[in-house]
Structures are given as C-alpha cells and as structure tokens.
Amino acid sequence: MQLYNSKHEKFFNRCLVALPAQAASEDSNKLAIIYFSLHGLKLLQRFNFSIEELKYHENCIWETYFINKGHGGSGHYQTFRSTPYFKAVGGKYDYGDLSACFFALYILIILGSDFKRLDWQKLFNYVIKCQIKNGANKGGFVQSVNDIGFGETDVRQCYMALVIRHLASQRTALVDDIDLPSAREFILSRLSVNGGFSFQPLDEPHLGYTFCAIASLKLLGYNVQDLDRSKNWLIHRQVSYPEILHQGGLKSYEYHRAEDIGGFNGRENKLSDTCYSWWCNGSLSIMDPTLNLNLINQNLAEQYLLEKTQNPIVGGFSSVPDATSDPMHTYLALAALSLWNRDKYNLAEIEPVLVMPNDVYESFCK
C-alpha cells in the first residue's frame, strides 16, 4: 500500500497548466480546480512556486475574477465571478456568486496575497445580500444575488457564507453581520431523525450536506460533539458487507460491490466514492478530533483509497475505481489520508472545518 506522492504532484501541476478538451464545460469551475490543485500541492508539501510566479497568478485572479460594485455607501459591495465570461458580458449579468468568493479567497490566501485590493466588510456585504430574510428558507443563503437571489438554497451555501465570515473576521471587525440565529435554525431544520442532514426538511440525508452542516454549526459555536445520532450515522457510512454476501447468498443485491469495502457512501444503500472518505472523516474529526476516527476501520479505509481509486500511472484519485482522476477527488483523498496518517504519507496537516492545510490558515491569520 503506497501513496504515489510524486505522481500526484505532477497531476496537480498538469491540472494547473492545461486540461483536456473534454473539460471545457468546467470553465465555471475553474476557481475550484485551481483551489484543489494549489492546496493539494501544499498537502503534498510540494508547493514550490517562485515569488514572481505567486505574484503573477495572484494578479490574474484579481484582474479576472474580482468585482467591485458601487461607489461607497451601504449598497457598495465586492465579490468574485465564477468565470471570465461574465466579465466579457458585463452589466447586469456580472454579479458574482458565493462559491466564486469562497474559492477565490482560498486561492488568494495560498498565493500569499496581502488583500490590499479587498475591503473585507464590502465583501461581507455581498454575503449579507445573499442571506434569505423571510419565508420557508429564512436564514439560508442564495448562491448568487443581483436584484433578486438565484440558485439553490441548502447547507452548502451556509457553509461557504460562514467560512467567508470566519476569514473576514480574522482581518477586520465586521460592523454589519448576517442573522446568525436564523442561519442556525435553517441548518438545524435539516437535521434528520437518523442524524444526517438533508437538502431540505424531511428529505433524505446526505453526507455532503452533513459535512457542510456540522462544519457550519462548529463555526457558529454550536456544541457539535453532542450530536450523538450524527456520529452514529457517520460511522455507518463506511461500507462493509455481511459474510453471507461474499458466500453468494445475496449475489443479486444491486448495491453490493466487493471493491467498495472500506470506502464510504453518501447515504444508505449506495456505493462508495472517494470524496465521502473526506466528508465523513472530516465531519467526525470536527466533532471530536482525538476520539472519533478510532471508530472507523482505518486500515480498510486507507486500503480503499490507495488500492482502488488511486491512479499509480498518471497520478490523482478518481471518484470510483477505474474512472478518470480529477483534482477534487485527489485533494479530498489526500485530506482524508492526512487525517488518518499524515506522517506515514508525508502529508501536511489539514484543518478540517476549512478544508485547508493548517499552515496556510495560520499564515493567513498572522
């Protein structure tokens, strides 16, 4: 069982330089791809750029993605766009979005920006604009806002809004704020009786939403270690099958796949996927960093990633065995391996709430 550190380093560097033509539709996810690749190189402890390169790339991010709207007053806000396409279209179509803010900040932080071009309160004014003030989704956030809000409203946007708030408050004392009690109510209303969190109340819980909810509650100062049902639900995301399945007793069961063992699924009776190794163990670690990871079978968990979804030839990890590697699954696999055994794999420490290497966060806070 081996981690191919140098192959993954080359994989991330390739993703930063050029992607295959089939990835053209990922244009609006470019900031996310850059985040996973740069922070992935840092986790590998192979983040080796010259001062000139860092400055050059930082400048590209500001020039291409930053939006500064208005001329003073409370209506003045700053944000980031997800694709340069909107800059070209301009006007009323170019109004930024929460995930672009989230990913752009992570990139600028790791590039060592001094953030002199940003007014943190004005950036936060955009987050305030995104919060829903009334109705069934009160306290939640829209993904994007112009005169009206756009996009899905679930705990993912709460998570990104609260991370931006946390980062902004490291640099400035925020004068205007979001409505914190209703954000908390919004998240808790998605807590299912089995301990998982869902897209909307009474929906099927999903691990991706559960990570966002637990990390958000932690950022809100909630005692997440007391969420016992969530802990139980999380532990049961690790895939294992009773002996009878291997003996052929229930061979026709559609969701039995022997290669999934040790991996994690996103919800009951579904298949393993690399990213869930992170969403599950990251959540457990946020709830209790010292105890909870002992509750899963770590050896099988490492084996699933290293032997089933790691690509030893071109580098990277894929979502499922025999698929194409991608930067998100590669980053989240390394993040999970760092939680379990960072010394063995020569990885940097990961900060689980922010999904950012600890030393990157610490240098931002200095």
Ligand code: GRG
């Ligand atoms: C990237 C660190 C970081 C944070 C940003 C966007 C976001 C915050 C987190 C994503 C959370 C997530 C994975 C949500 C899951 C959404 C969902 C319901 C996926 C279901 O996908 P299916 O049905 O997969 O294809 P399963 O495995 O359930 O069959």
Ligand code: ZN
């Ligand atoms: Zn996945």
